[in-house]
Amino acid sequence: MTTTQQLVPLRGVKQSPLEELFTSGHRTCQGCESALVMKLMIKAAGPRTIVLGSTGCMYVANTTYYSTPWVVPWMHTQLGSSGSAALGTAAGLKALMRKAKMKDEPINVIAFCGDGGGADMGLSAISAALTHNEYNLLILLYDNESYANTDIQVSGSSPWGANSTFSPPGTLHRIMNRRWKKNTAGMLAAGHPQARYIATGCASYATDMMNKVRKALTIGGPTFMHTLDPCPKGWDYDPMYSHELGVLAVQTGIWVQYEVEDGKITLNGPSKVLARGKKRLPVEEYLKRQGRFAHFTPEDVAYFQSQIDEMWEKWWIPGVVPPGPQDP
Numbered sequence: 001m002t003t004t005q006q007l008v009p010l011r012g013v014k015q016s017p018l019e020e021l022f023t024s025g026h027r028t029c030q031g032c033e034s035a036l037v038m039k040l041m042i043k044a045a046g047p048r049t050i051v052l053g054s055t056g057c058m059y060v061a062n063t064t065y066y067s068t069p070w071v072v073p074w075m076h077t078q079l080g081s082s083g084s085a086a087l088g089t090a091a092g093l094k095a096l097m098r099k100a101k102m103k104d105e106p107i108n109v110i111a112f113c114g115d116g117g118g119a120d121m122g123l124s125a126i127s128a129a130l131t132h133n134e135y136n137l138l139i140l141l142y143d144n145e146s147y148a149n150t151d152i153q154v155s156g157s158s159p160w161g162a163n164s165t166f167s168p169p170g171t172l173h174r175i176m177n178r179r180w181k182k183n184t185a186g187m188l189a190a191g192h193p194q195a196r197y198i199a200t201g202c203a204s205y206a207t208d209m210m211n212k213v214r215k216a217l218t219i220g221g222p223t224f225m226h227t228l229d230p231c232p233k234g235w236d237y238d239p240m241y242s243h244e245l246g247v248l249a250v251q252t253g254i255w256v257q258y259e260v261e262d263g264k265i266t267l268n269g270p271s272k273v274l275a276r277g278k279k280r281l282p283v284e285e286y287l288k289r290q291g292r293f294a295h296f297t298p299e300d301v302a303y304f305q306s307q308i309d310e311m312w313e314k315w316w317i318p319g320v321v322p323p324g325p326q327d328p
C-alpha cells in the first residue's frame with residue numbers, strides 16, 4: 001500500500017482549515033445538507049485530493065455546464081459506479097507513480113454517491129472496492145433518503161412510510177413505503193472485515209464528520225462513510241431547519257453515529273451518550289417537523305417508535321449489529 005496523507009484530528013471547529021475547496025457556483029437547494037457534506041468533506045481532505053461523484057443532486061446541481069464549485073480535480077461517474085471509479089482512479093494513480101510518470105506523493109481519492117447510487121444501484125461496486133486492500137480510497141455515501149435529483153423517488157434508504165413521488169399516501173393505502181431503511185454501513189462493515197475504517201456521520205456534527213473523513217484517508221486502504229443529510233425539498237420542511245433535523249435524527253436515536261476501526265466498533269458523540277442511558281427524544285419530535293410524514297396517524301408514529309426502541313433495546317449494537325437467532 002502506498003503511503004497516505006497524515007491528517008491529524010481537528011480538536012474543534014476553530015482548527016478547521018480556512019481554505020474553501022467547494023465554493024460558490026453550485027445550484028443545490030437552499031439548506032441542502034448534502035452540499036454541506038461536500039464542503040466539509042473536501043475541507044477535511046485538503047487540496048491534494050481527487051473527487052469522483054456519481055450521478056445525483058451532488059453531480060447535477062453542482063456542475064451545471066461551465067460552472068462548478070469544485071476547486072480540486074473532479075470527475076463525474078455513472079450512477080452505480082462510485083466504487084469502480086474510486087478503485088480505478090486509485091489504481092491509475094499508483095501505476096503512474098510506479099512508472100515515474102507523476103510525482104510519487106499521497107493523493108486522496110474520494111468517490112461520493114447518493115443513497116440511490118450507493119445503497120441501491122452501486123452497492124456491488126462499493127463492495128468490490130472494499131475488498132481491494134492494496135488501494136487507498138474513501139467512498140462517501142451522502143444519504144438524503146430518496147432519488148432526489150429525479151424528483152424524490154423512494155430508495156432502499158428511504159424511511160418507512162415516507163411520502164415520495166413513488167410512495168404517495170392514498171385513500172386505500174396510507175403507508176405506501178412499507179420497507180424499513182437499509183442498514184448500509186452496518187452491512188458493509190459486517191461483510192468487509194478487512195476494510196480498516198467504516199463510519200457514519202452527519203453534517204450537524206461537523207467536526208466529528210470532518211475528523212471521520214480525515215481518519216479514513218489517513219488509515220488508508222479502502223474505507224467507507226455514510227452520512228445522513230436532511231433535504232428540504234424531499235423531506236418537505238423550511239430550509240432553515242436542516243441543522244436541527246440532523247441533530248433530532250441523532251437525539252431520537254433514529255440515526256446512530258459510529259465508527260468501525262480495524263474491526264472495533266465504537267458509538268460516538270450523542271449516540272454514545274444515549275447508549276449509556278441518556279433518554280432518547282421521542283421520534284415524533286423528528287417526524288412531525290417534516291411534510292413527508294404529515295399523513296402519519298398516532299399508530300404510525302407508535303410503530304416507528306417501536307422499531308427504534310427495538311433497535312436500541314434488543315440489537316447487539318444499536319444501529320449497527322441486529323440481534324442474532326441465538327438471542328433470547
Ligand SMILES: Cc1ncc(C[n+]2csc(CCOP(=O)(O)OP(=O)(O)O)c2C)c(N)n1
Binds near residue numbers: 080114116144150
Ligand atoms: C443508470 C441510471 N439510471 C437512472 C438515472 C437517472 N438518475 C439520475 S440522478 C438519479 C437519482 C440518484 O439518486 P441518489 O443516488 O440518491 O442521489 P440524489 O439525487 O438523491 O442526490 C437518477 C435515478 C441515471 N443517471 N443512470
Ligand code: SF4
Binds near residue numbers: 029
Ligand atoms: S433536492 Fe435535496 S439533496 Fe437535492 S439539491 Fe435539493 S436539498 Fe439538496
Ligand SMILES: [Mg+2]
Binds near residue numbers: 056114144146149
Ligand atoms: Mg438520494
